[in-house]
Amino acid sequence: MPSNTRVLLAARPDGWPTDATFRVDEAPIPTPRDGEFVVRLLWLSLDPYMRGRISAAKSYAKGVEIGDVMTGSGVGQVVDSKHPAFAAGDTVIGQFGWQEWAASDGAGVMKVPPGPLPLSVYLGTVGMPGVTAYVGLLDIGAPKAGETVLVSAAAGAVGGVVGQLAKIQGCRAVGIAGGREKCDYVVRELGFDACVDYKSGGDLDKELRAAAPKGVDVLFENVGGPIMDTAFRHLNPFARVPLCGLVSQYNETVPYAVASFGLLLVNRVKLQGFIVSDDMSKWPGALAKLSGWVAEGRIKGRETIAKGIRSAPAAFVGMLRGGNIGKQLVKVAEA
């Protein structure tokens, strides 16, 4: 008899997640109650923000409780419905969690619009990462043509879109990524003007100077730590810093202390932390723009795909270590 394979939070990690952090179990496949529908997941999205949801420390969203199914968004098909707005056969995106089947009351669930794009794109370039890049870069970064945009984790799902949007805005797009393969991807496939490999063993400061000779007007920050501290030294007067993530810090027990903070004053920098889900009013416009650019091939991105829901914990930790290129997904089932 088929069952619902789920990944539960077993223990809060102190530092990096371990084998003890998650636990896989088998549960009955849910049936919908009145006002609910049941989804069979096809794709699960893995994103750095999830590390904050399993932390004991205060984060920006309610955490996952011990014993709960891990939180995460996915794309799936409605298989059974007692909900007036959703019918069997609908393809939907929502916070269905790390599991094969999910019951939902429809809160926060969106139907995938008809069109030529593959479903997984709605978890990447035309999903939360794409909207994050769009809102952070355009609303907070406000780049002007001719300016230089620097983005860390440039080969990631968000960073890749940031650089391509910067190019669309007429800016110089410079990435920071770990390893030659990622830098090649960012420059050759995504069209960045330059990418600095922070793992090359070279002098990051000098390499940033060479890649952004006129300084940095917008720093889209995904990483934090010493790389951000060095990047701060390249900020121009009146630079903007959309502060999107600090993935280098999420598994550290002692936070990295930022030495070049004073340059934010010297250069009258505007730095703003943001979480894209704080303002859902921006999503429809952003998604419309992004889907157009993706359909035209002006925005693209690779996917790194793990197979089966049981692979999610290892794929998640791999992503936190920078093992992925582009969007990290779990293929949960065939359509």
Add this chain to the structure above:
Amino acid sequence: MPSNTRVLLAARPDGWPTDATFRVDEAPIPTPRDGEFVVRLLWLSLDPYMRGRISAAKSYAKGVEIGDVMTGSGVGQVVDSKHPAFAAGDTVIGQFGWQEWAASDGAGVMKVPPGPLPLSVYLGTVGMPGVTAYVGLLDIGAPKAGETVLVSAAAGAVGGVVGQLAKIQGCRAVGIAGGREKCDYVVRELGFDACVDYKSGGDLDKELRAAAPKGVDVLFENVGGPIMDTAFRHLNPFARVPLCGLVSQYNETVPYAVASFGLLLVNRVKLQGFIVSDDMSKWPGALAKLSGWVAEGRIKGRETIAKGIRSAPAAFVGMLRGGNIGKQLVKVAEA
């Protein structure tokens, strides 16, 4: 024969200014060339930003060169003029430097409006410090009634106005200052709701929690270093941080590294470095408002007054060490 006593920059300090940093000399009293006028200074303003102007490190303004008269704004009387817009007897404010007499072409010089306010006020509550408080708090901080505004260096020329403006906006005003006398001044004379004495030897974190039990919505930052780092831990979601100064850092050779930087992301904080002279368009409106409130007694501030231009170097270092309450001035001559 009378001469012009001047204070020149003798050497760039490495760390705190010393006796070798400044040099006093006597020069002839200047006479105006065509298009110039000569001012006899009455008051000189001493401000923390001046430390950046004598630093070897990059700052936000052109530095003072070795052998130049120290930069600084003052109030004085025109004694002789070959300038069409200024006449002998005019009272003016401008960047006249640390000296008793100055020639000027009128660039950046403003006439003191007629009215009941004492002249020194135009270097404090109705001058650059007041406008700094006004623009930083209202434009960047954007406090709403009922919110909590925390300001460091609360007994200083800028901080004192910040708290009084916060009260006018209907906010809870909390200061941080060094010593019981400053805290008493801030609460009893300026009307802050609370003030935390960071020199009390107590637990700053606990004392901030008690003084700002609902957290901090606007942190007007003048000081930096460990006090700011602790204050960051009290920021509410969507807090704003007008970053005005980092006076604790100006004489340090190794910058303090900020450990709680990550909370700017967690709480989606907007932090913005600013220098009030970057946008002069805001001054007339701010000065009009401030002079009204000062005339009504709703904004006030003590003055700490050193006597004679030769006292400027010691008074300047004293101010950087926090020796002053309210606005630090040098009385250069009697009107």
